[in-house]
Amino acid sequence: MNISPDSIILWEWKFLHINATMAFTWGIMVLLAGGSWLITRRLTSVAEIPRWQNMLEVIVTGIRDQIREVSRQEPGLYLPFVGTLFLFIVSANLMAIVPGFIAPTGSLSTTTALAICVFVAVPLFGIVHEGLRSYLKHYIHPTPLMLPFNIIGEFSRTIALAVRLYGNIMSGSIIIGILLSLTPFFFPIVMQLLGLITGVIQAYIFAILSMVYIASATAAQQIPSDKPEQSSHNPGNPKKTNTGETDGQS
Amino acid sequence: MDIDWLTVFAQIVNFLVLVWLLQHFLYRPVIDAMDRREKRIADRLEEAQQREQTATQKARLYENKRFELEQSSKQRLQEAETAAQQHRVKLLEQSRDEIQQQRDQWQQQLQQEQQDYLRALRKxxxxxxxxxxxxxxxxxxxxxxxxxxxxxxxxxxxxxxxxxxxxxxxxxxxxxxxxxxxxxxxxxxxxxxxxxxxxxxxxxxxxxxxxxxxxxxxxxxxxxxxxxxxxxxxxxxxxxxxxxxxxxxxxxx
CATH class of the missing domain: 3.30.2320 (hypothetical protein PF0899 fold)
Incomplete structure (x- = not known):
């Protein structure tokens, strides 16, 4: 039983092909961007606002607050990246409830792609914030002996990000598939609901962990009063942050 | 559990495009709108505060004026009462004097008439x-x-x-x-x-x-x-x- 959307090829030409993962991703992109465009083209700044605008503001404000809480920094620079991670994953996971739709996050290719984005984004943000030299010093912190472990940590957490999301979503789909063959009524619905919750939680975890990695890479920019607590953040030890518990639950 | 690297590449591109799209259509407009509204609310609050201050000042001013007016009206009333009292006393005295004068005159006249009558009688x-x-x-x-x-x-x-x-x-x-x-x-x-x-x-x-x-x-x-x-x-x-x-x-x- 293979339910990875990668295996569903829709169009093929030489080595290029378009599979369901890409197609569904485009669908989500159209949905998110189109919906946003429809709502934000008529934004008002009066006291009374349309409820759709209100919903968008709630979402954006919620993401900003989460970023601010995790990173103790202004969310302006990270919002597009982290927010899009969350919105893409959560909408992909929630869309799984639509019959015939296979969540692109259930594909290891997608989760790998997202993890690679995070893998690249973390040093980028770190270098932008602190400069190359200062960022690279993180790898020999606290002693140069830690350098190989820190580098291994960089890769392992990227792989962990990819596999965690993929595993959760894929397993949810597989469990529902198995249950459908065993008990066609009632139980699959419960599992579907559970899948929705898991999907939202995984989206949250993915986005928050990404933010934690980025925050640890930009630790020098943190608010001075929080420095002692935040100084324990380093690229190789994200579990010491305030989201370590969430990470453990996953 | 195999990775299709073409898909990975496509998804990276898709993700970056989505980041750009959402930044363009979602985050920036919404944050701008919120900032505008916040600024507007802050402006309105400030304006309201200024108005309140002005209103408070005006209220204090009018209260003072009212108090002064009340005081002055009381004073004027008192003055008027005093003046009226004085005038009344003056008029009373005047009328009393007039009555006295008239009485004296009348008495003199009466006396004169009496004397004239007596004189004529005598004669x-x-x-x-x-x-x-x-x-x-x-x-x-x-x-x-x-x-x-x-x-x-x-x-x-x-x-x-x-x-x-x-x-x-x-x-x-x-x-x-x-x-x-x-x-x-x-x-x-x-x-x-x-x-x-x-x-x-x-x-x-x-x-x-x-x-x-x-x-x-x-x-x-x-x-x-x-x-x-x-x-x-x-x-x-x-x-x-x-x-x-x-x-x-x-x-x-």
Whole structure:
């Protein structure tokens, strides 16, 4: 039983092909961007606002607050990246409830792609914030002996990000598939609901962990009063942050 | 669990495109709108605060003005009351004075009228008594009375004091005798003789009858005279009556 959307090829030409993962991703992109465009083209700044605008503001404000809480920094620079991670994953996971739709996050290719984005984004943000030299010093912190472990940590957490999301979503789909063959009524619905919750939680975890990695890479920019607590953040030890518990639950 | 690297690459591109799209269509517009609204709300709050401050200041100002107005109106009312009181007192005094003046005037007038009336009464009474006396004496006048009058006159002429006699002698070159009744020759001779004895031997004596004398006889020499006349007595009566009536008037007033 293979339910990875990668295996569903829709169009093929030489080595290029378009599979369901890409197609569904485009669908989500159209949905998110189109919906946003429809709502934000008529934004008002009066006291009374349309409820759709209100919903968008709630979402954006919620993401900003989460970023601010995790990173103790202004969310302006990270919002597009982290927010899009969350919105893409959560909408992909929630869309799984639509019959015939296979969540692109259930594909290891997608989760790998997202993890690679995070893998690249973390040093980028770190270098932008602190400069190359200062960022690279993180790898020999606290002693140069830690350098190989820190580098291994960089890769392992990227792989962990990819596999965690993929595993959760894929397993949810597989469990529902198995249950459908065993008990066609009632139980699959419960599992579907559970899948929705898991999907939202995984989206949250993915986005928050990404933010934690980025925050640890930009630790020098943190608010001075929080420095002692935040100084324990380093690229190789994200579990010491305030989201370590969430990470453990996953 | 295989990874399709083409898909991975495509998904990376897709993700980056989605980041751009959402940044363009979602985050930036929404954050801008929120910032605008926040700014607007902040502006409005500030404006409201300023208005409130202005309102508070104005309210305080008006409260002060109202208080001042109240005070001034109270003061003015008090002043007006005082002025009215003073005016009332003044008017009362004025009217009291006027009444007093009018009363005095009226009393004076009344007194004057009383006096005038009494004076007229007196005059009339005296005149009436005088006329009555005159009528009585005129009715009673006869030869015997005339002889008696002449006798009294002659006695008075004979017994006059020395001072008067001396003055008469000095101016007795001409002596006029006036009488109310006609003197016969014997009487005229007797009188002339006594004058010649008492005053001056060479004195010229002239006789005439005068109706002015009610009942009597008068000797006149220069500025001096000797007489017996009922008019004198009537005048004395008049004076006494006047005195009596005046005394009565005074006591009445």
């Amino acid at each position: 009339n009474s005296v005149q009436a008594i005088q006329q009555t006396g005159r009528h009585i004496l005129a009715d009673l006048a006869d030869t015997e009375l005339e002889a008696q009058i002449i006798a009294v006159f002659l006695k008075r002429l004979t017994n006059m004091d020395d001072d008067l006699r001396q003055k008469l002698q000095n101016s007795a070159s001409r002596v006029d005798i006036s009488s109310a009744f006609d003197l016969d020759d014997a009487t005229q001779n007797l009188i002339t003789q006594i004058i010649h004895q008492q005053l001056n031997e060479s004195a010229t004596v002239k006789y005439k009858q005068s109706s002015d004398l009610v009942c009597g006889i008068l000797l006149k020499a220069g500025d001096y005279q000797v007489s017996w006349n009922l008019e004198n007595h009537l005048q004395m009566l008049d004076e006494q009556l006047q005195n009596a009536l005046n005394g009565g008037t005074v006591s009445d007033a």
